[in-house]
Amino acid sequence: MSSSGRTDDVATSVLTALGNKYSAEILCAARTPTSVQDLSDELGVPIATCYRRIEELESVGLLQCEGRQLSDEGRRTNVYRRTLDEFAIEFTGEGPTLSTEDRSAAKNQIQEQME
Template sequence: MYSEAVIHALGNEYNAAILGAADEARSAQALSDELDIPIATCYRRIEELEEADLLEHEGRELSEGRRRVSVYRRTVDQVVVDFERGGYDVTVEERASVANKLDEVWRSISSS
């Protein structure tokens, strides 16, 4: 599931910074402002991170301007890339609440 997509996503400018800042649900505008990333670039990077399963759309919240905005949160706590034996291995530690959701889904499927 991870590996090439993760390597590609982390290789793009700003993506690691976005992941670092998205430990709590944040809007694209908040990320853009905090990290000094142009908003259009921020949206493109968010899309890349979602495609790599490193970031997820967590919902919609009311902004300071009283508009509904999408908020995003990282799905991982740690990514380790090990370059040994002429290749690479990617290890991803999922955020605890994400892992718990997956366990719940698996249990409900298994008991059916």
């Protein structure tokens, strides 16, 4: 893993966000910039729930807004992409420790070309 361990509070926040229904599915589906509507449609997640999960994942740094794109209806909409490909949580100390492997810009470009 590329990142050193993060604090107990961050690890706990990540665990809480990932413990919510649909969070893991949203992260897996957001390998390329994807709108909330597309994530909702693809995963069968109610749109309001999808917005809440994205906000939670973004607040703990697992998902980020990559910009805005035009939707099929011609509206500008935010698109989101996950910020990492893997993480590990250790419970060996006094509190959980989180280690991550962040996505590189090069990996993002390769993924987009393959789509």
